[in-house]
Amino acid sequence: xxxxxxxxxxxxxxxxxxxxxxxxxxxxxxxxxxxxxxxxxxxxxxxxxxxxxxxxxxxxxxxxxxxxxxxxxxxxxxxxxxxxxxxxxxxxxxxxxxxxxxxxxxxxxxxxxxxxxxxxxxxxxxxxxxxxxxxxxxxxxxxxxxxxxxxxxxxxxxxxxxxxxxxxxxxxxxxxxxxxxxxxxxxxxxxxxxxxxxxxxxxxxxx
Amino acid sequence: xxxxxxxxxxxxxxxxxxxxxxxxxxxxxxxxxxxxxxxxxxxxxxxxxxxxxxxxxxxxxxxxxxxxxxxxxxxxxxxxxxxxxxxxxxxxxxxxxxxxxxxxxxxxxxxxxxxxxxxxxxxxxxxxxxxxxxxxxxxxxxxxxxxxxxxxxxxxxxxxxxxxxxxxxxxxxxxxxxxxxxxxxxxxxxxxxxxxxxxxxxxxxxx
Amino acid sequence: xxxxxxxxxxxxxxxxxxxxxxxxxxxxxxxxxxxxxxxxxxxxxxxxxxxxxxxxxxxxxxxxxxxxxxxxxxxxxxxxxxxxxxxxxxxxxxxxxxxxxxxxxxxxxxxxxxxxxxxxxxxxxxxxxxxxxxxxxxxxxxxxxxxxxxxxxxxxxxxxxxxxxxxxxxxxxxxxxxxxxxxxxxxxxxxxxxxxxxxxxxxxxxx
Amino acid sequence: xxxxxxxxxxxxxxxxxxxxxxxxxxxxxxxxxxxxxxxxxxxxxxxxxxxxxxxxxxxxxxxxxxxxxxxxxxxxxxxxxxxxxxxxxxxxxxxxxxxxxxxxxxxxxxxxxxxxxxxxxxxxxxxxxxxxxxxxxxxxxxxxxxxxxxxxxxxxxxxxxxxxxxxxxxxxxxxxxxxxxxxxxxxxxxxxxxxxxxxxxxxxxxx
Numbered sequence: 001x002x003x004x005x006x007x008x009x010x011x012x013x014x015x016x017x018x019x020x021x022x023x024x025x026x027x028x029x030x031x032x033x034x035x036x037x038x039x040x041x042x043x044x045x046x047x048x049x050x051x052x053x054x055x056x057x058x059x060x061x062x063x064x065x066x067x068x069x070x071x072x073x074x075x076x077x078x079x080x081x082x083x084x085x086x087x088x089x090x091x092x093x094x095x096x097x098x099x100x101x102x103x104x105x106x107x108x109x110x111x112x113x114x115x116x117x118x119x120x121x122x123x124x125x126x127x128x129x130x131x132x133x134x135x136x137x138x139x140x141x142x143x144x145x146x147x148x149x150x151x152x153x154x155x156x157x158x159x160x161x162x163x164x165x166x167x168x169x170x171x172x173x174x175x176x177x178x179x180x181x182x183x184x185x186x187x188x189x190x191x192x193x194x195x196x197x198x199x200x201x202x203x204x205x206x207x
Numbered sequence: 208x209x210x211x212x213x214x215x216x217x218x219x220x221x222x223x224x225x226x227x228x229x230x231x232x233x234x235x236x237x238x239x240x241x242x243x244x245x246x247x248x249x250x251x252x253x254x255x256x257x258x259x260x261x262x263x264x265x266x267x268x269x270x271x272x273x274x275x276x277x278x279x280x281x282x283x284x285x286x287x288x289x290x291x292x293x294x295x296x297x298x299x300x301x302x303x304x305x306x307x308x309x310x311x312x313x314x315x316x317x318x319x320x321x322x323x324x325x326x327x328x329x330x331x332x333x334x335x336x337x338x339x340x341x342x343x344x345x346x347x348x349x350x351x352x353x354x355x356x357x358x359x360x361x362x363x364x365x366x367x368x369x370x371x372x373x374x375x376x377x378x379x380x381x382x383x384x385x386x387x388x389x390x391x392x393x394x395x396x397x398x399x400x401x402x403x404x405x406x407x408x409x410x411x412x413x414x
Numbered sequence: 415x416x417x418x419x420x421x422x423x424x425x426x427x428x429x430x431x432x433x434x435x436x437x438x439x440x441x442x443x444x445x446x447x448x449x450x451x452x453x454x455x456x457x458x459x460x461x462x463x464x465x466x467x468x469x470x471x472x473x474x475x476x477x478x479x480x481x482x483x484x485x486x487x488x489x490x491x492x493x494x495x496x497x498x499x500x501x502x503x504x505x506x507x508x509x510x511x512x513x514x515x516x517x518x519x520x521x522x523x524x525x526x527x528x529x530x531x532x533x534x535x536x537x538x539x540x541x542x543x544x545x546x547x548x549x550x551x552x553x554x555x556x557x558x559x560x561x562x563x564x565x566x567x568x569x570x571x572x573x574x575x576x577x578x579x580x581x582x583x584x585x586x587x588x589x590x591x592x593x594x595x596x597x598x599x600x601x602x603x604x605x606x607x608x609x610x611x612x613x614x615x616x617x618x619x620x621x
Numbered sequence: 622x623x624x625x626x627x628x629x630x631x632x633x634x635x636x637x638x639x640x641x642x643x644x645x646x647x648x649x650x651x652x653x654x655x656x657x658x659x660x661x662x663x664x665x666x667x668x669x670x671x672x673x674x675x676x677x678x679x680x681x682x683x684x685x686x687x688x689x690x691x692x693x694x695x696x697x698x699x700x701x702x703x704x705x706x707x708x709x710x711x712x713x714x715x716x717x718x719x720x721x722x723x724x725x726x727x728x729x730x731x732x733x734x735x736x737x738x739x740x741x742x743x744x745x746x747x748x749x750x751x752x753x754x755x756x757x758x759x760x761x762x763x764x765x766x767x768x769x770x771x772x773x774x775x776x777x778x779x780x781x782x783x784x785x786x787x788x789x790x791x792x793x794x795x796x797x798x799x800x801x802x803x804x805x806x807x808x809x810x811x812x813x814x815x816x817x818x819x820x821x822x823x824x825x826x827x828x
Binding site for chain 1: 651655659683684712
């Protein structure tokens with residue numbers, strides 16, 4: 001139906017997370033109508049993303065390195081962050097959500113995924129990299145750090161919980177304090193629809 | 208369109224919470240087809256609900272009183288419940304949700320609603336009744352009770368929060384410890400979509 | 415958690431179409447608070463529904479019979495309705511929807527269901543009753559009727575279509591004109607999301 | 622929170638139809654991980670879309686022009702299409718939906734939008750271009766065409782209906798047969814939930 005190259009473009013956009021063929025088509029007709037300049041910006045920024053955006057040697061977060069020498073992201077470089085706290089998150093967006101709360105001043109480690117519940121898929125989380133960074137942060141460019149608490153800030157979903165359980169066992173030999181986030185009713189939530197585990201935790205954590 | 212008495216029935220069912228005319232009609236054709244016996248049961252139980260189900264003189268929860276003399280519900284009567292804890296909930300269903308967690312062993316008070324955000328509606332919560340019961344439980348049939356903590360277990364919604372704020376001020380003169388439930392990610396929730404307040408609280412309450 | 419009789423009431427309301435235990439509980443606390451008079455009305459009307467609401471001997475629609483003698487509903491009794499048209503619907507509500515359009519002036523027949531797609535369930539539609547009424551309407555109290563067109567006004571769902579196909583075969587020997595409703599985009603629908611069959615039909619039926 | 626160039630990229634993706642900041646961020650981390658080759662393809666195809674994809678001089682549909690000379694899309698060039706039928710659609714995707722039905726063999730005209738219901742926005746539909754093409758198709762590269770029917774295949778939404786009404790008046794002087802798509806229940810739809818207009822039309826179009 002669509003010209004061949006348009007169909008190819010639809011196929012590529014359809015691989016974007018949460019995008020189907022209809023949405024992909026809408027993207028294309030949007031791009032066809034948008035000013036030349038804006039599209040050029042988009043292409044430039046995507047190239048920049050692939051070429052110049054670095055991944056932090058310690059926490060695996062992405063960052064913009066003005067100088068080629070740097071290997072650490074701004075958070076890991078920041079001397080005012082508390083280097084006794086390490087917060088393990090699944091992905092970059094979770095790190096950003098936590099930073100927005102402005103409540104956490106320690107460092108991060110991006111695990112890169114969770115343990116799949118379905119046996120078929122194979123686990124692709126960075127548990128070994130995590131262990132090494134807890135034991136020898138200096139080997140990865142982070143100095144004057146000694147972690148006293150490892151916060152497993154993963155989603156309280158089935159996958160997230162399985163992963164936290166796995167990591168607790170995996171990190172046990174390191175003999176560090178390992179914590180996870182408190183369950184509770186979210187802002188706007190209702191007791192009537194809360195599961196028992198969530199409600200019990202909200203009760204224990206009352207203040 | 209429908210026979211007059213059917214239309215009347217639709218109008219009455221349409222006043223049920225969350226029921227519209229189409230659902231009401233479905234209820235009626237369901238009732239028309241259901242066995243006589245089942246409908247008789249329904250009618251009997253509704254009569255029983257209106258006539259014989261009592262409201263507890265202390266906590267306002269409903270209960271089934273075998274003897275006309277009793278005024279207290281089983282929870283308020285239960286000598287093993289902790290009579291130093293009073294949990295204020297909006298409605299009966301919330302009490303049931305909390306009982307299901309099996310984590311709370313104190314008493315309850317059913318507030319009967321929340322403070323409306325929209326000025327128009329008028330407040331119809333039992334704050335005075337609550338105050339009296341905290342000060343003089345014995346006047347309402349509850350003996351050997353002295354509350355040390357008042358738990359405001361209301362929904363962390365706009366209405367619930369406004370009500371908790373109002374009650375904290377209203378109960379201040381009583382000089383009791385007043386707590387509310389801990390915010391946090393619910394089971395199955397995701398950091399990426401959590402609001403900052405919820406996430407900050409989940410962090411502070413980590414363990 | 416709930417008093418025994420309340421739990422029983424929850425169980426009965428939970429059998430209502432589209433009602434779960436939480437909604438059932440909400441119904442009960444609504445009924446507990448509602449004025450006595452309103453509840454009495456409800457009970458009276460439900461009794462009336464079971465005892466005095468009749469089923470039409472010809473079309474199986476329900477109606478309010480002032481006199482015990484009547485067996486036909488107002489529509490079947492109405493001499494101004496076109497007795498050459500018979501519209502077959504799945505259930506009473508569909509009849510009401512069609513009457514609201516004010517476009518159809520013929521008679522109806524309520525089939526009482528559709529053919530289940532899943533083999534397990536057993537078919538419980540009134541095809542034999544339909545055939546008899548088309549052949550000998552007078553045997554069922556309807557005189558001066560000779561049907562020239564049978565309109566199968568069933569939902570264009572998988573079940574509805576299977577049922578229409580079945581009825582077309584079943585009624586073939588009667589050698590009557592058999593029609594079904596026109597597919598098309600509904601008011602508020604969008605071409606982009608329409609399936610091909612619907613869109614093709616909308617095209618053929620353009621005017 | 623995000624590096625500056627990433628934030629810029631989020632802002633640009635957030636302008637895509639139906640994309641918010643969170644989805645935009647997901648797009649970026651997807652692109653960061655995807656193989657270099659795939660991203661190059663994407664960039665090439667987007668460039669191609671902006672530079673080499675042409676817009677048909679007659680119907681405004683996009684097409685891939687092998688030779689710079691061509692101005693007509695394959696459909697308008699196709700001598701086997703019926704040049705007495707012109708189908709007016711809102712956007713390219715609607716044309717594709719109709720082509721998929723394989724029921725329509727005439728030509729198209731892409732209107733480029735609908736009349737806004739809200740006064741504020743200003744109308745940006747190609748009604749004048751439509752009129753010219755109906756009167757003098759040859760001026761736009763389409764020969765041997767004489768339109769006998771103009772099909773207004775717009776969505777039966779508030780905007781679509783207002784636009785069809787407007788076009789009927791606007792095209793009246795041309796004295797052509799003007800039709801629109803038939804309303805009806807869509808595949809999978811239910812009588813009980815259909816609006817009266819849709820149901821009435823489904824009845825009139827029964828067959």
